[in-house]
Amino acid sequence: MNAHDQRFGLDRRVTLALPLALDSGAALAHVEIAYESYGTLNADASNAILICHALTGDQHVAANHPRTGKPGWWTRLVGEGKPIDPARHFIVCANVLGGCMGSTGPGSTDPATGKPYAMAFPVITIRDMVRAQAALLDHLGVGTLLAVVGGSMGGMQALEWAATYPTRVRSVVGIATAARHSAQNIAFHEVGRQAIMADPNWAGGNYYGVGAPTAGLAVARMAAHITYLSEEGLTAKFGRRLQSRDALSFGFDADFQVESYLRHQGLSFVERFDANSYLYITRAMDYFDMAEAHGGRLANAFTNTATRFALVSFTSDWLYPTSESRRIVRALNAANAHVSFVELESPHGHDAFLLDAPEMNRVVDGFLRAVETL
Amino acid sequence: MNAHDQRFGLDRRVTLALPLALDSGAALAHVEIAYESYGTLNADASNAILICHALTGDQHVAANHPRTGKPGWWTRLVGEGKPIDPARHFIVCANVLGGCMGSTGPGSTDPATGKPYAMAFPVITIRDMVRAQAALLDHLGVGTLLAVVGGSMGGMQALEWAATYPTRVRSVVGIATAARHSAQNIAFHEVGRQAIMADPNWAGGNYYGVGAPTAGLAVARMAAHITYLSEEGLTAKFGRRLQSRDALSFGFDADFQVESYLRHQGLSFVERFDANSYLYITRAMDYFDMAEAHGGRLANAFTNTATRFALVSFTSDWLYPTSESRRIVRALNAANAHVSFVELESPHGHDAFLLDAPEMNRVVDGFLRAVETL
Numbered sequence: 113m114n115a116h117d118q119r120f121g122l123d124r125r126v127t128l129a130l131p132l133a134l135d136s137g138a139a140l141a142h143v144e145i146a147y148e149s150y151g152t153l154n155a156d157a158s159n160a161i162l163i164c165h166a167l168t169g170d171q172h173v174a175a176n177h178p179r180t181g182k183p184g185w186w187t188r189l190v191g192e193g194k195p196i197d198p199a200r201h202f203i204v205c206a207n208v209l210g211g212c213m214g215s216t217g218p219g220s221t222d223p224a225t226g227k228p229y230a231m232a233f234p235v236i237t238i239r240d241m242v243r244a245q246a247a248l249l250d251h252l253g254v255g256t257l258l259a260v261v262g263g264s265m266g267g268m269q270a271l272e273w274a275a276t277y278p279t280r281v282r283s284v285v286g287i288a289t290a291a292r293h294s295a296q297n298i299a300f301h302e303v304g305r306q307a308i309m310a311d312p313n314w315a316g317g318n319y320y321g322v323g324a325p326t327a328g329l330a331v332a333r334m335a336a337h338i339t340y341l342s343e344e345g346l347t348a349k350f351g352r353r354l355q356s357r358d359a360l361s362f363g364f365d366a367d368f369q370v371e372s373y374l375r376h377q378g379l380s381f382v383e384r385f386d387a388n389s390y391l392y393i394t395r396a397m398d399y400f401d402m403a404e405a406h407g408g409r410l411a412n413a414f415t416n417t418a419t420r421f422a423l424v425s426f427t428s429d430w431l432y433p434t435s436e437s438r439r440i441v442r443a444l445n446a447a448n449a450h451v452s453f454v455e456l457e458s459p460h461g462h463d464a465f466l467l468d469a470p471e472m473n474r475v476v477d478g479f480l481r482a483v484e485t486l
Numbered sequence: 487m488n489a490h491d492q493r494f495g496l497d498r499r500v501t502l503a504l505p506l507a508l509d510s511g512a513a514l515a516h517v518e519i520a521y522e523s524y525g526t527l528n529a530d531a532s533n534a535i536l537i538c539h540a541l542t543g544d545q546h547v548a549a550n551h552p553r554t555g556k557p558g559w560w561t562r563l564v565g566e567g568k569p570i571d572p573a574r575h576f577i578v579c580a581n582v583l584g585g586c587m588g589s590t591g592p593g594s595t596d597p598a599t600g601k602p603y604a605m606a607f608p609v610i611t612i613r614d615m616v617r618a619q620a621a622l623l624d625h626l627g628v629g630t631l632l633a634v635v636g637g638s639m640g641g642m643q644a645l646e647w648a649a650t651y652p653t654r655v656r657s658v659v660g661i662a663t664a665a666r667h668s669a670q671n672i673a674f675h676e677v678g679r680q681a682i683m684a685d686p687n688w689a690g691g692n693y694y695g696v697g698a699p700t701a702g703l704a705v706a707r708m709a710a711h712i713t714y715l716s717e718e719g720l721t722a723k724f725g726r727r728l729q730s731r732d733a734l735s736f737g738f739d740a741d742f743q744v745e746s747y748l749r750h751q752g753l754s755f756v757e758r759f760d761a762n763s764y765l766y767i768t769r770a771m772d773y774f775d776m777a778e779a780h781g782g783r784l785a786n787a788f789t790n791t792a793t794r795f796a797l798v799s800f801t802s803d804w805l806y807p808t809s810e811s812r813r814i815v816r817a818l819n820a821a822n823a824h825v826s827f828v829e830l831e832s833p834h835g836h837d838a839f840l841l842d843a844p845e846m847n848r849v850v851d852g853f854l855r856a857v858e859t860l
Contacts, residue, residue: 293726294720303709331705334676334680343804364769374676
């Protein structure tokens with residue numbers, strides 16, 4: 113680790129002191145959490161922002177990814193001069209429980225057996241992920257968060273933070289997210305899981321050191337990837353354009369650019385992601401329903417909260433559409449919570465939150481600065 | 487074959503006399519076409535209606551399916567007292583070229599080798615399917631069709647009939663259909679094809695008599711099936727309801743009814759469909775773009791046509807949405823063709839055309855009766 117890494121806390125790991133009690137009733141001992149931090153905690157520990165990543169994200173939010181060498185996944189929002197700024201904020205981002213980028217997950221060694229957990233890993237929930245993050249923040253000496261910020265599954269964690277630790281969260285920014293997984297959301301995830309499990313290399317999850325179910329995982333990624341883009345975005349980006357050929361091949365190679373693109377998405381994904389983690393994290397998302405967890409009424413999740421909320425949705429996001437954000441807003445209103453909401457125009461579908469979105473940046477910047485002055 | 491079958495021409499096959507010239511430049515000899523017919527051709531041969539089936543449909547449109555025992559797939563529209571009525575019409579429905587219900591397809595024996603074609607089968611197009619149907623109608627002594635009627639891929643064939651054989655088609659009914667496959671349509675099909683090809687049992691297509699790639703085909707079907715339903719339909723039908731359990735299992739069994747439903751769709755599909763046929767027919771659909779085939783202008787496909795058109799779309803169909811039907815209507819208007827169009831309210835997504843749709847029946851009935859009086 114060089115001086116830069118020391119300042120920014122890149123690629124760090126901590127082992128939680130206590131076993132983590134899970135929603136399933138199980139408890140996980142020796143939980144490791146991999147995280148990065150940027151900036152420094154100020155004297156009154158009031159400038160900490162937790163960033164939560166999406167299904168296939170990781171802790172490398174603003175620094176280069178050590179495996180792919182690519183820039184962090186949210187450098188458009190997080191970095192010097194950005195709305196979330198290491199010059200002003202102490203920024204923490206941790207790989208989720210169940211993940212495969214250093215935090216304990218199905219690919220980790222089960223201390224009881226000395227072998228990878230594989231499918232003996234307990235099924236986890238979004239709340240379990242949040243509990244692990246809270247334990248990490250305890251370790252880092254962060255009591256109250258200025259904000260929890262996340263898009264997609266990251267937004268689910270941010271909402272869950274407000275419900276589980278209301279006094280530790282001054283504000284929540286939830287972008288392109290939902291308070292529950294719909295039947296269609298579950299259906300797409302189930303296709304991905306079945307694709308993985310249909311791959312003989314999956315072998316009941318016991319493929320570590322043998323050969324991963326890359327073919328199944330690639331198919332899962334391809335199916336999911338379609339849901340991250342809009343129909344109009346796909347048409348604008350690819351339409352029916354052919355792949356470096358003048359005419360149809362009358363074969364089964366990738367004739368269309370969109371086919372080649374999807375295949376590439378599948379193939380590159382399997383180099384950086386663990387199939388069993390994909391199973392466990394999609395399961396956690398499918399289990400997520402904050403209303404169900406609070407007597408069937410979403411507002412109950414936020415009763416008497418002092419947390420302030422900012423929600424952002426995108427017009428062409430059909431994975432977690434604006435209607436779901438509006439539902440959260442109605443629940444927050446019913447709970448007398450402070451909430452601001454904006455739907456932003458974008459042709460880029462769900463992925464819009466990861467792309468250049470100046471209006472999103474303005475919304476987040478304005479919201480955080482307002483919370484900081486409270 | 488009993489007396490009923492004789493009257494209704496169930497489960498018939500014909501071998502085309504001449505080789506079929508294909509869009510790819512190849513020619514297929516000894517093409518068999520499996521078909522059913524209902525009713526009788528009248529004296530002036532003016533009452534013939536061709537029904538075209540969708541991707542996974544077959545010729546058993548109004549009689550029980552011999553393999554599953556289930557009623558025909560369009561008995562709501564076709565049958566005694568229905569808009570398409572064997573008492574009034576001579577109704578023909580053929581398994582498409584490339585199919586697996588009796589018409590020549592990749593699972594058929596290649597006369598040149600004595601073995602199944604498998605991936606040596608030529609890539610076919612929607613127009614090739616239409617050519618095979620035209621040859622069948624020649625054989626049956628049907629010159630001009632009162633109507634070609636189809637939903638989804640069946641509607642594509644109906645539109646292609648008007649373009650390829652304009653003088654043989656008095657009218658076209660295209661329901662929940664498109665004149666081209668969009669990038670998103672291609673993307674979903676590519677996921678399905680990759681799922682099949684990722685199954686080691688696919689074995690480059692040479693699985694006949696060995697063991698079919700059922701796991702891959704089931705995943706393909708599951709992914710496709712989601713696109714046949716609407717988000718609201720899935721929510722209404724399943725929501726987050728659990729599968730015969732009081733609580734989440736914290737495991738990977740089908741907790742949610744929608745998971746169990748999708749798995750069932752996948753498993754039952756592989757019992758009646760051939761994986762290679764799925765590859766070839768989805769490829770034909772992806773290749774379909776009537777504008778591309780006519781100098782880049784859809785109206786050119788219908789220039790000076792005397793054919794009358796009725797188009798029907800459904801509000802919640804996101805596979806072939808209303809916007810695509812409107813595009814066809816605009817092209818038909820530009821070509822000075824007679825066209826009527828209606829968008830029907832339905833929560834059932836693309837599958838609405840196969841379900842109880844009294845308004846659709848009224849539209850088809852009124853349209854056909856008007857054409858019959860011309």
